[in-house]
Amino acid sequence: MKCAGGCPINFVMEHNNYEILRMIQLGEKDKVYQSNTPWLCVGCKTCAVRCPNGIDTSKVMDTIKMETIAENKIPASHYNVKLFYELFLDSMKGFPVIGGEGRGYELGLMGLYKLCTGTYLADMNLGKEMTKRGKMPFLPHNALKRRKGEVKKIFQRAKEKKAR
Amino acid sequence: MKLGYYPGCSLHSTAAEYNMATEAVFNALGLELDELPEWNCCGATAGHSTDKFLALALPLRNLVIAEAEQQKELVLPCAACYNLVKGADHYCREGTPEARDANEELKSIMGSAYNGTVHVTHPLEVIMRKEYISKVGAQVKKPLSGLKLAPYYGCLLTRPTYVAFDDVEQPQAMDQLMKLAGADVKRWSYKTDCCGGSLTVPRTDVVYEITKNLVTAAQRAGADAIVTACPLCQMTLETRQKEIQKPIPVFFFTELLGISFAHPEAKKWMKKHIINPIPLLTSLQLL
Numbered sequence: 001m002k003c004a005g006g007c008p009i010n011f012v013m014e015h016n017n018y019e020i021l022r023m024i025q026l027g028e029k030d031k032v033y034q035s036n037t038p039w040l041c042v043g044c045k046t047c048a049v050r051c052p053n054g055i056d057t058s059k060v061m062d063t064i065k066m067e068t069i070a071e072n073k074i075p076a077s078h079y080n081v082k083l084f085y086e087l088f089l090d091s092m093k094g095f096p097v098i099g100g101e102g103r104g105y106e107l108g109l110m111g112l113y114k115l116c117t118g119t120y121l122a123d124m125n126l127g128k129e130m131t132k133r134g135k136m137p138f139l140p141h142n143a144l145k146r147r148k149g150e151v152k153k154i155f156q157r158a159k160e161k162k163a164r
Numbered sequence: 165m166k167l168g169y170y171p172g173c174s175l176h177s178t179a180a181e182y183n184m185a186t187e188a189v190f191n192a193l194g195l196e197l198d199e200l201p202e203w204n205c206c207g208a209t210a211g212h213s214t215d216k217f218l219a220l221a222l223p224l225r226n227l228v229i230a231e232a233e234q235q236k237e238l239v240l241p242c243a244a245c246y247n248l249v250k251g252a253d254h255y256c257r258e259g260t261p262e263a264r265d266a267n268e269e270l271k272s273i274m275g276s277a278y279n280g281t282v283h284v285t286h287p288l289e290v291i292m293r294k295e296y297i298s299k300v301g302a303q304v305k306k307p308l309s310g311l312k313l314a315p316y317y318g319c320l321l322t323r324p325t326y327v328a329f330d331d332v333e334q335p336q337a338m339d340q341l342m343k344l345a346g347a348d349v350k351r352w353s354y355k356t357d358c359c360g361g362s363l364t365v366p367r368t369d370v371v372y373e374i375t376k377n378l379v380t381a382a383q384r385a386g387a388d389a390i391v392t393a394c395p396l397c398q399m400t401l402e403t404r405q406k407e408i409q410k411p412i413p414v415f416f417f418t419e420l421l422g423i424s425f426a427h428p429e430a431k432k433w434m435k436k437h438i439i440n441p442i443p444l445l446t447s448l449q450l451l
């Protein structure tokens with residue numbers, strides 16, 4: 001299989017990407033939800049450009065992630081990946097008092113991730129080295145001035161659409 | 165000539181040297197980068213993995229601003245941002261129902277929608293154009309002689325096909341550019357493999373494996389350094405070289421061009437690296 005053969009993460013995936021497609025065809029929903037494959041997929045699209053049937057498998061993986069979250073079926077072992085996604089998006093919405101709407105805020109994101117996972121020591125040294133080289137700004141960017149609130153509104157619409 | 169510029173979050177933080185070098189090289193080629201006002205983060209993997217609407221609306225907002233600023237081109241040096249913004253542009257041009265919906269929402273939020281008039285591009289694509297590549301040769305004052313390089317494109321620069329400006333499986337742009345700058349460019353099999361960047365925090369264990377494979381493959385090919393065109397690839401490769409006996413520097417392609425142009429600021433960029441590239445460069449008398 002050209003798709004799984006080129007997949008850079010297949011060495012840790014419980015199922016190859018095409019096996020997931022087969023499970024979907026067979027209606028084995030729970031098996032798909034339990035698999036670590038979608039949560040390890042990095043969306044590199046190697047499979048998508050190689051698929052002789054024109055299937056963007058990585059897009060299927062994204063959809064599986066969304067549905068697993070919506071149905072609250074996410075296995076504990078993949079929770080950190082979802083948490084990281086959520087905090088990443090949260091950090092774009094801005095923080096109380098310090099603000100920072102619309103752009104990523106590395107330091108805030110890492111701080112929150114560590115608080116939530118208790119992994120205080122991991123990458124401590126790296127964080128220090130980055131700060132020393134001016135690569136981890138202390139405060140978030142307050143970039144939206146004339147267009148304040150636009151990004152927040154986009155997030156609001158996303159939430160409304162999901163609730164529907 | 166002036167070009168619209170979207171640096172993306174990382175060029176203002178973890179990849180500050182990429183920002184400086186890209187600007188310097190573009191200026192040397194007679195190009196000015198005009199940063200888009202009040203741009204927002206494209207949402208990256210977190211966006212497209214969790215929400216179909218956000219995955220389109222976040223990148224599209226930037227295109228609406230680019231149009232309002234009357235930019236015909238928008239240059240995105242981060243491969244991940246480039247990929248998502250180019251994708252949003254592509255879906256708008258195709259007129260998919262999701263893109264039309266996102267565009268309508270943006271119209272009600274921002275007052276205008278995206279009309280599909282911006283050419284979304286990457287610095288590598290711009291430099292490879294005839295009119296600029298012809299100027300590169302004349303600018304090279306300090307050829308990168310003896311610098312053995314493995315050009316690394318990563319995943320998001322050439323995939324899927326609608327974002328590709330080079331061959332999907334065997335891209336050549338960076339190879340050619342680095343040869344033009346005088347470097348000894350090595351052939352290797354991993355130039356489009358993913359670095360695992362989006363998992364670098366929540367699954368560091370997996371990413372260590374991936375980078376180990378990549379870096380040892382580059383070394384086996386005879387390279388003393390890797391050259392990239394993406395801030396996430398650069399950062400992942402530089403910070404996750406655990407268990408590698410002799411870690412190797414990872415450059416941005418504009419940094420190396422800048423060095424070959426003998427740019428006076430080049431040393432400043434080098435000081436920002438986590439794996440110190442200065443010993444290698446001074447041993448080759450390039451700095």
Ligand code: SF4
Binds near residue numbers: 009010
């Ligand atoms: S997109 Fe995901 S499944 Fe497809 S090759 Fe890349 S990592 Fe594997």
